[in-house]
Amino acid sequence: MDLSASLLDIRFANPLLNASGVWCRYNEELDGLRDSAAGSFITKSCTLATRAGNPEPRYYATPLGSINSMGLPNEGYTYYLDYARAYDYAKKPLFMSVAGLSLEDNLAMLAAIRDAGLPAVVELNLSCPNVPGKPQIAYDFAAMDRMLEATSREYGRPFGVKMPPYFDIAHFDEAAAILNKYPLVAFITCINSIGNALVIDIEQESVVIKPKDGFGGIGGDYVLPTALANVNAFFRRCPQKQVIGCGGVKTGEHVFMHLLAGASLVQVGTALQEEGPGIFARLNGELAALLERKGYTSIEAVLGKLKTL
Numbered sequence: 547m548d549l550s551a552s553l554l555d556i557r558f559a560n561p562l563l564n565a566s567g568v569w570c571r572y573n574e575e576l577d578g579l580r581d582s583a584a585g586s587f588i589t590k591s592c593t594l595a596t597r598a599g600n601p602e603p604r605y606y607a608t609p610l611g612s613i614n615s616m617g618l619p620n621e622g623y624t625y626y627l628d629y630a631r632a633y634d635y636a637k638k639p640l641f642m643s644v645a646g647l648s649l650e651d652n653l654a655m656l657a658a659i660r661d662a663g664l665p666a667v668v669e670l671n672l673s674c675p676n677v678p679g680k681p682q683i684a685y686d687f688a689a690m691d692r693m694l695e696a697t698s699r700e701y702g703r704p705f706g707v708k709m710p711p712y713f714d715i716a717h718f719d720e721a722a723a724i725l726n727k728y729p730l731v732a733f734i735t736c737i738n739s740i741g742n743a744l745v746i747d748i749e750q751e752s753v754v755i756k757p758k759d760g761f762g763g764i765g766g767d768y769v770l771p772t773a774l775a776n777v778n779a780f781f782r783r784c785p786q787k788q789v790i791g792c793g794g795v796k797t798g799e800h801v802f803m804h805l806l807a808g809a810s811l812v813q814v815g816t817a818l819q820e821e822g823p824g825i826f827a828r829l830n831g832e833l834a835a836l837l838e839r840k841g842y843t844s845i846e847a848v849l850g851k852l853k854t855l
């Protein structure tokens with residue numbers, strides 16, 4: 547079965563990769579993804595300086611998914627830039643996730659990545675924090691507009707954005723209208739975790755993660771319908787761009803749903819954290835069997851073909 551996919555002008559052996567943040571902080575983890583059956587892989591969102599992140603426990607898995615408030619622990623952008631310099635792109639494409647703590651930090655990191663002139667593809671994390679007391683960038687439309695204007699100008703080549711979920715049609719419309727102002731925003735990754743949820747352990751009568759009084763972003767089964775909606779909403783509203791799906795993927799059937807909704811590639815977060823990089827061979831096998839059963843010969847034939855009633 548031909549599972550090949552494409553994004554920008556790059557070919558992928560299959561549409562699967564990790565969600566940024568999962569199995570991608572250290573070189574050893576990145577090498578594990580490089581050597582897995584994933585079609586590509588992405589580094590942990592990086593900041594200018596290294597960060598230890600929030601106090602632990604900061605990640606917790608439940609039968610239905612996960613909650614996290616990691617706090618952007620990462621080795622600093624030069625660590626991932628070094629990995630991208632040494633990497634052999636003939637193996638599979640590599641993405642770099644960037645999540646500066648300010649517009650200036652993002653511009654500095656993007657300038658360095660631009661000047662390195664590597665084949666790595668940038669995914670700009672718009673869930674990154676804004677001014678304290680204000681919503682994350684992607685929930686502050688004026689700030690998002692300013693961020694994209696400045697980063698487009700500075701980076702000057704195609705890049706993507708990682709978006710949090712939206713839940714209101716007017717927000718889909720407004721966010722898409724801003725993204726469509728920037729032709730260099732070549733792809734949109736939907737979704738990041740659903741923010742500020744709360745998981746409770748009834749035995750301990752307590753929250754399960756230490757930061758933020760237990761509030762954190764959720765992933766896994768909890769988020770699949772919201773992820774599919776965001777993929778399809780931006781697929782419909784941004785015909786000049788591609789969409790990468792992320793959220794709730796645990797089986798080949800979930801991958802197929804994201805493809806139908808309009809995803810060109812599909813990221814795996816919580817399920818990868820829980821199962822390890824072996825998940826990619828399982829997902830490719832399940833996806834190939836599903837396509838076979840349905841009589842498809844490629845995934846291109848599935849992309850965006852979701853029917854309405």
Ligand SMILES: CC(C)(C)CCc1c(C(=O)O)[nH]c(=O)[nH]c1=O
Nearest residue numbers: 615616617618673674675739763
């Ligand atoms: C939430 C931020 C810390 C602002 C960005 C990094 C991030 C984190 C994180 O490092 O806590 N967790 C997520 O589920 N998504 C993210 O984008």
